[in-house]
Amino acid sequence: MINFAQLGNDLYTGKRSVRFIENRRRWYIASGVVMVIALVGLLVFRLNLGLEFTGGSEFRVSTTPAGTSSYETRAKDAVRSVGSAQDANVTKLGNSTVRVQTEQLNDAQSANVRDALAKEFDVPTDKVSASFIGPSWGASLSQQALRALVVFLVLTMLVMALYFRTWKMALSALVALVHDMIITVGIYALTGFEVSPATMIGFLTVLGYSLYDTVVVFDKVRENTNEAFAGKRVTYAQAANLAVNQTVVRSINTTVVALLPTLAVLVVGFATIGPGTLLDLSLVLFIGMAVGAYSSIFIATPLLVTLRAKEPEVQQLEKAALRYQQRHGAPTSHDVAPHAHEAPEPADEAGEEGAEREGVPAGARPAVARETHRYATSGPRNQPRRAPKSRR
Structure with a gap:
């Protein structure tokens, strides 16, 4: 049986590592294929826009639960009998209400449809x-809605660029958001959800949720990569991969x-209430949050590493x-941070002998920056290291 607590601790300390960065081309290809399918579905099937967007007439029949049997066929037959709105959209709201949506009808046509529905369902x-x-x-x-989306994306780009002090992090987060938008909208087009x-x-x-998850991962990426630039012991890709491993369990749990x-x-x-605001809201949240969790792990950080790979300092x-x-x-992979048993940390100013006197064998500490190692232990972040005893 998998010990998830131990697994999370191993991923955080670097004892185990999932190669998110090294396999980034696989994630790009997988996401690219899904996005193409979503775009094809959007162009071919198009979105099933509700009556609020297209305009039209709506009828609601209040009957008994028993009276809603075969409601869809009966409602369409009733509408068709008056020669109007051949493509009626029929759904059930709750247990005893039938909703019929049609194209725009004039007053006379609307009255005829009401009479036909009342007769069909045997109600006044x-x-x-x-x-x-x-x-x-x-x-x-x-x-x-479109204006709100554009404003949201622009503000997201500006705020993240200022917060992380690099436009490449902001661009990576923005690409992840676009990735989430295309897939979510594509699912709606392919399934025909209203x-x-x-x-x-x-x-x-959903976009806000996805952005929050990405910012959490990027915070850890910034912390690890800053330590990498200071220590010169791990590459930028290795430090970023460790950051994703350290936050992946939290992202999944959340x-x-x-x-x-x-x-x-x-x-x-779906079982009792039927179509309505609550169902529409929960459906898009479920799809979007699942896609957003994927993009924050498999798209945002790998893309950041790709964008920064050609920088001279990197x-x-x-x-x-x-x-x-x-x-x-150290291991031959350029994208996996060394584990504690694979790459030793060089001695600090006290030398290897000082490390041995502290009870730690020389070369046994991980090659990831010292501060990352201290986060994995019980000691505080800025606790000073004990100087070795002077040799006489």
């Missing part, structure tokens, strides 16, 4: 409500905790780190 006419939504309202809603205003709200919420209640709402919504760090690792028998 006042139990059938009719409403109309104009296409101009849907167009205004679409424009506002896009409602609640879907748009959930979509923007995502699972968020997905479980969302899944519960989905199951209850190349100099790689040369210095590889020379050090070759001298101390």
Whole structure:
């Protein structure tokens, strides 16, 4: 049986390592294939926009649970009998309400459809409500949603560039967000799920969640890579890969905790409540959070390493780190940080003898920066190291 607590500790300390950075081309290819499929689905099948976006007439029939048997066929037959709206969209809300959405109807056509539905479901006419939504309202809603998305992406780029002090981190995060948008929208197009205003709200919420997860990983990447530049013992890719390994368990746990209640709402919504704001919101959250967790681990950080690979300081760090690792028998992979038993840390100012006097065999400490090692132990971050006793 897998000990997840021990696994998480091993990933954090570097005893075990998943080669996220080394295998980044595989992640790029996999995401590229999925994105192409999503784009094809979007262009071929298009989004199933709700009545709020397209405009039209809506009818709701209030009946009994027993009266909703074969509701879809009966409702379409009733609408078709009056010669209007051949492509009616019929869904059930809760246990006893049937919703029928049609193209725009005039007053006379709307009255005929109401009478036909009331007769078909054997209810009084006042139990059938009719409403109309104009296409101009849907167009205004679409424009506002698009404007909000553009503003969100621009602000995200600026804030992350200022926070991390490098535009490449901001660009990597932005690409991960676009990746999430394309796949999520593509899933909606391929499955035919209806896009409602609640879907748009959930979509923007998902982008914020994905960005939060990416920022957490990037914070650890910045910390590890700064230590790498100072110590010259590990490459930029190795330090970034360690950062992803150190945060992957947290990302998975956070995502699972968020997905479980969302899944519960989905199951209850599909089984009993039916289409509505709650179901639309939970559906887009479930899809988007799962895709966002993937992109923060497999896309954002690997892409950052790719973007910075040609920088002179990163190349100099790689040369210095590889020379050090070759001298101390480090692994041949350039993207995996040395483990504690594979690459020793050189002695500090006290020398190897001082390390032995502290009770640590010479060459037994990991070659990752000292501060990262201290995070994995119980000692505080800035605890001074004990100087060796003077030799007489």
